[in-house]
Amino acid sequence: MHHQLLTAAVLSTLALPALGADTSLHCGKLFDSRSGKVLGPHTVIVRDGKVADVLSGRVEPVGDVTSIDLSSRTCMAGWTDLHVHLGSQSSPQSYSEGFRLDDVDYAFRSVGFAEKTLMAGFTSVRDLGGEVTPHLRNAINQGLVKGPRIWAAGKSIATTGGHADPTNGMNSVLQHLIGPPGPTEGVINSIDDARQAVRQRYKEGSDVIKITATGGVLSYAKSGDAPQFTVDEVKAIVDTAKDYGYRVAAHAHGEEGMYRAVAGGVNTIEHGTYMSERVMSLMKQKGAWYVPTIYAGRFVAEKAKIDGYFPEVVRPKAARIGSLIQDTAAKAYKGGVKIAFGTDMGVGPHGDNAREFIYMVEAGIPATVALQSATIVAAEVLGVDDQGVVEAGKRADIIAMPGDPVADIHHVLKVDFVMKDGVVYREPIR
Template sequence: MSVHHRRAQFGLLAVSLIAALAAQAAPQVMHCGQVFDANSARLLGAHSLVVEDGRITQVSENRVEASSLGSDATAIDLSGHTCLPGLIDMHVHLGSQTSPAAYSEGFRMNPEDYALRSVGYAETTLKAGFTTVRDLGGLQTIALRNAINEGRVVGPRIFAAGKSLATTGGHADPRNGINRELAESLGWPGPEEGVVAGPYEARRAVRQRYKEGSDVIKLTATGGVLSFAKSGDNPQFMEDEIRAVVETARDYGFKVAAHAHGKEGMRRAVAAGVDSIEHGTYMDEDVFALMREKGTWYVPTISAGVFVSEKAREIGYYPEIVRPKAERIGALIQATAGRAQAAGVKIAFGTDAGVFPHGDNAREFVLMVEAGMPANLALQSATRNAAELLGESASLGSLEVGKYADVVAVAGNPLENIALMREVQFVMKAGAVVKAP
């Protein structure tokens, strides 16, 4: 590529960015046929939403004409649509995506290969209506978060965990499934790589995540479905280790998410004070009661469970050590989510996207409703509830004055047909339109 060609490309990019910023700075008004109020979990009828400098400045039952906002104001006609707050997925993995080759790619691909793939996954996620995500595992996602925040690539607002914490041989131990010679040449992983043995190392691991720039801490309290190991549900942290993680995380302002399938691992995590349980396959009434007592959130990830149970029946999709776990555990999560909702456990929306293809995150809504959750509460779980679990209620989770102008719209009434959420027609993130009808 010639110097002149590169200069021309950079010039075009600069013009595009300037135009986008100018459009965002000019007032915008959206005329919505319906508005979903995430606080009351109901539709409020037609409203106008006014956006200035990336924030919502008016929410009006009366139609607000663009001409009243200045000569540079623009109008967006969504009169045939239902407008909702930008959706929030509390459990994704933007650094990877399922495939039969996933277990061998790590021996061929470099970190930059994964990072570049993640750029496409991020844009796909945003255009599916998810303007904010919590990424629960992957160092490259911190760099992706930074690039998105700097306007270099397109994607959702990311709250990143960085490297998940594991015990030796546990679900997030990066040396699982490789031969001894290779493992020894790489060195046995320790707290800096997120693998801990005892409370002291647990504290070191949290501090390392702070050093790397993580936003949240994720630990694997039990075995996992897709890890190269026999058990998918055995407890893998002692309670004093989890407590050390939680106490240290609080010093740094972190919330703690605990991957957990088995009951005993969940019990230890909830008792030690984690903020959320992810997956929760073998929850029962005892765990429900403890979560209600502690105020612990549940992030079900039904989509991942259904997907892996389906793929486990395909010979060769997963290694043989994984297939029995995937078929047995994955199929149970949907029913668990239904029981948890009926038991009054607080639920925030999360999918484990990456375990299934990115962009189909909204399938979770359909599966939640099938599990017995009313459609309005399923939508609330991905808006107000998710923002509360993030600790970002002041800026995210509802269409209110002062909050980020994160808006999505679907053609029709999602309370009558929740499957419409899989066909989002309009996406705005912080006042910038990234997808239009």
């Protein structure tokens, strides 16, 4: 009984406008993510968590309707960050904490990270690796926690010693006590292992599959770019993922591992540091998206200059690889590769996700394209058609900010209105 009363109390504090009550948003401007155009004044009518109507001009509603004046702001569909890690955040203590903290500690931390992400304008995220995130997703869906809609990968899939091998950095005594990790722990070394690892993620309730196709920057291992799967292993993962309706994201820095991942049929390449013309050509042929995560690259390159922030085995990788990603994004965009929005947040501080837009524009990607990459394009990457645009029948995920981000991309850092599924979580102070 006490638990039921507590749950009811929590739900009552989180629920803002009641579903079923109409809300009218008076937007000074409206970014149409389908066309990439900034439109003039519009009135958006929200009902039962969805957009009921989008009307040109300021239209005063009739009846019992909650009106919200956003006439000095630009409205648009809520953003999606396709690469986050809500269970953690980088710090000089990150590596030692892995031996001192457990999943409960990380779960409590994730609650604050999720709320910061939502309040920054990100109404959906794809969490690409973290065992606590499926549970966080469920808590958000139940209304117990404030946060974005989550597509959770759960445990990333790696090969022995690969970027997501959970025993990297352990001494030989610990590794002997724990034993070699296998498909249950997300570590594979054969086609059969690959199938079992995907099925285990299904068993655990994942929404998407993440593989680490090459070495990584922040893993406790020497190489940041060596290939770590065969094409046949990737194909086994992709084919098995399709059985469960999953899409596959591939962390990749090195050229050969990236090429193998695309050849094996993955949907997205994450980071893509050493992307070559050969890889770009195959990505265009296969229809794969590129999620650059420029923020993470710049963040680790900067932190590599600080003594003690990273272990010495990590530091040279962070300095070398991190500084290249923005240039790769510029090259990929010019080369015609499809670009989708992602930050790898959890490397940098949660809630600062929108800074990625600024870095994309600096790389030569037009502001309209950058904003579309986090709205209608992100919905396509996720395989959904009910979000990413402000249109009748779509989810009422709507954000607003002072100023026009197409005219000045820095306005993305000023989001002060956030609605998700018709519920207002943030509203301008009057």
